[in-house]
Each structure stands twice: as structure tokens, then as C-alpha cells.
Amino acid sequence: MIAKIFSKLHNRCNNCTLPAFLISLSLLSSCIAQRNVEYLQDVNETIKSFTETEFPDYKLKANDELYIQINSLDEEAANVFSSSRQQSAYFGSIQPYGASLLSYSVDKEGYLLLPVIGKILVRDKTLSDVNLIIKDSLTHVLNQPVVSVKLVNRYVTVLGEVRNPGHFSYAQEKLSVYDAVGLAGDMTEYGNRNRVLLIRNENGENLRINLDLTKSEMLVSNYYYLRPNDMIYIKPLRKKFWGMREFPFSVLFSTLTTGLLIYNIFR
Structure with missing residues (x-):
């Protein structure tokens, strides 16, 4: 009697060898080293x-956006360059996309248009270059101008x-x-x-x-x-x-369980 029971268990294990092998193979293939x-x-x-x-300075190109802040000992004269859109930057932090509303855009030809100064060519120039150009343009307009230029985009x-x-x-x-x-x-x-x-x-x-x-x-x-x-x-x-996340283990186990049940019923 005991021999028959072990014989049945042995046969069942042999029948499950292939499914067990497939499951083991899928588990191994899902491992990430x-x-x-x-x-x-x-x-x-x-x-x-x-x-x-080496990290060369960024050179400006068309459609770049610059935030420009101009200060001077003569505040009234400097206010000409501080429009309401720039002054609003002092109220809280500037959000990434909102910063574009406070900036000056470089046109397709590479020019930047500023009050009083007019058009200046900034294409292929660094931020430091633009800073110096603006500062030199203001030496006869403002008393000791201080210029800050930042790239917004x-x-x-x-x-x-x-x-x-x-x-x-x-x-x-x-x-x-x-x-x-x-x-x-x-x-x-x-x-x-x-x-x-x-x-x-x-x-x-x-x-x-x-x-x-x-x-x-x-x-x-x-x-x-x-x-x-x-x-x-x-x-x-x-x-x-x-991988483990994508492999349909629930469907696989359900199919194997159903198959073994049908086998035990009709064998």
C-alpha cells in the first residue's frame, strides 16, 4: 500500500517537471543583476x-530668454529699465514658466531689444559678454550702473x-x-x-x-x-x-492548477 502511494507521488512529480522547470526559468529570467x-x-x-x-560658457542663440536687472545710484533713472514685469519678481519666487513673462527674448536674427539702449546683437555671445555690452551702453545714461543677466530657459x-x-x-x-x-x-x-x-x-x-x-x-x-x-x-x-511585474504569474498558476485538477479527475 505504501509503495503504491509513493509510486503515485513519483508519477505526479514527473508530470509536474516541465511546468516546474518553466516557472523556475521565468523566475530566473526576471532577476536583475x-x-x-x-x-x-x-x-x-x-x-x-x-x-x-572643460565646460565652455553657454553661447546665446535665437529664442533664448534673458532676465535682465539694472540698478544704479540714480534710482529714478534706473526705473526706466525696471518695468512692472521686472518689479513683480520681488513678490515671491519666480516660477519656471512664469519667469518667461519677466524676460527679454532673443529674436531670430540674434538681437535683443532693450529700453533706451535699443537693439544689441547677442547671438553667439556669453552672458558675461552681454552684461558688459549693456553696462558699457549705460555708462553715459546711469551713474555707476550694475547689470545682472540670467538665462531663463x-x-x-x-x-x-x-x-x-x-x-x-x-x-x-x-x-x-x-x-x-x-x-x-x-x-x-x-x-x-x-x-x-x-x-x-x-x-x-x-x-x-x-x-x-x-x-x-x-x-x-x-x-x-x-x-x-x-x-x-x-x-x-x-x-x-x-520581468516580475509584467509576467502573468496569476494566469500561469491558474492554468496549471486547472490542468492538474482535470488530469486527476479524468486519468
């Missing part, structure tokens, strides 16, 4: 130094396998690709860290640049720092398509 989720991987764990990559877009994709504004002069990923809440476990796409517009051409965020050499890459209006796209790992 640690090397797939680490940044700046390096075999050498000692401290390494990297020379910071500092945005970066992060899409793909991140937790919070979107269009983000930033104020600092330098924003690294890792900073941008951080703004988007970091990559998901299915984000492909060694196949990151950087989309950048240079001289009217859209560039498609592949980045590997798992390499320490990224710290000295010319693309370590982003430029205004860059876009980052995080590709998914192939394992995502058969």
Missing part, C-alpha cells in the same frame, strides 16, 4: 581622481525608465547627467544604465549621443555636463519584457 543597477562601476575600489572636463527633459519623467528647470550653471537623472527620481530597476541617449541641438542639427553611466570615465566625458534644452532618454533593459 546588481551590475545592471550600479553607476560608476570600477574594479579598483581605491580612491581615484578625475580631472574635471534652463530646462532639461528626462524620459524613459525613470520614476518621474518630465521637463525640469534648473538654476545652477552646471548640471551633470547624473543630476538630471536625480531630478527624475532616479532610474527604475529596468533602466539600462549603459545605454542612455542624449539628444542635443547644436547649430540647427539634432545630435544623438550614446552614454554609459556605469563607467567611471563618464566623469571626464565632454557630455558629463548638460546644456540647456538637452533631452535624456533611458532605454529599458530587455529583461523588463519578461
Whole structure:
């Protein structure tokens, strides 16, 4: 009697070998290795130094937006340049898109139109250059003018396998690709860290640049720092398509259970 029971259990286990194998295989294929989720991987764990990559000053182009603030010892004369839209900036913080209402736009020809001063060519010039141009233009108008020029349209877009994709504004002069990923809440476990796409517009051409965020050499890459209006796209790992979240385990187990029940009834 005992021998018959063990024989039946053995036969049932043999019948379940293939389904069990398939389930095990699907579980193994859904695992994400640690090397797939680490940044700046390096075999050498000692401290390494990297020379910071050069970051040239941003050169203005058409449709850029500038916030310009002009002050002087002669407040009444300086008020000519401080319109109501600029004065409103003192009431609370400036929101990213609201800042465009307080700014001056560079036209298609690369000119900036300012009160009293008129048109000045700013295309292919840095913010420091524009600051000096405006200050020199005001030396005979204002007493010791103080000029501040800021770029308003500092945005970066992060899409793909991140937790919070979107269009983000930033104020600092330098924003690294890792900073941008951080703004988007970091990559998901299915984000492909060694196949990151950087989309950048240079001289009217859209560039498609592949980045590997798992390499320490990224710290000295010319693309370590982003430029205004860059876009980052995080590709998914192939394992995502058969991952734990997407694989229909409930349907699989239900089908196996039903199949075994029918087998026991009609065998």
C-alpha cells in the first residue's frame, strides 16, 4: 500500500517537471543583476581622481530668454529699465514658466531689444559678454550702473525608465547627467544604465549621443555636463519584457492548477 502511494507521488512529480522547470526559468529570467543597477562601476575600489572636463560658457542663440536687472545710484533713472514685469519678481519666487513673462527674448536674427539702449546683437555671445555690452551702453545714461543677466530657459527633459519623467528647470550653471537623472527620481530597476541617449541641438542639427553611466570615465566625458534644452532618454533593459511585474504569474498558476485538477479527475 505504501509503495503504491509513493509510486503515485513519483508519477505526479514527473508530470509536474516541465511546468516546474518553466516557472523556475521565468523566475530566473526576471532577476536583475546588481551590475545592471550600479553607476560608476570600477574594479579598483581605491580612491581615484578625475580631472574635471572643460565646460565652455553657454553661447546665446535665437529664442533664448534673458532676465535682465539694472540698478544704479540714480534710482529714478534706473526705473526706466525696471518695468512692472521686472518689479513683480520681488513678490515671491519666480516660477519656471512664469519667469518667461519677466524676460527679454532673443529674436531670430540674434538681437535683443532693450529700453533706451535699443537693439544689441547677442547671438553667439556669453552672458558675461552681454552684461558688459549693456553696462558699457549705460555708462553715459546711469551713474555707476550694475547689470545682472540670467538665462531663463534652463530646462532639461528626462524620459524613459525613470520614476518621474518630465521637463525640469534648473538654476545652477552646471548640471551633470547624473543630476538630471536625480531630478527624475532616479532610474527604475529596468533602466539600462549603459545605454542612455542624449539628444542635443547644436547649430540647427539634432545630435544623438550614446552614454554609459556605469563607467567611471563618464566623469571626464565632454557630455558629463548638460546644456540647456538637452533631452535624456533611458532605454529599458530587455529583461523588463519578461520581468516580475509584467509576467502573468496569476494566469500561469491558474492554468496549471486547472490542468492538474482535470488530469486527476479524468486519468
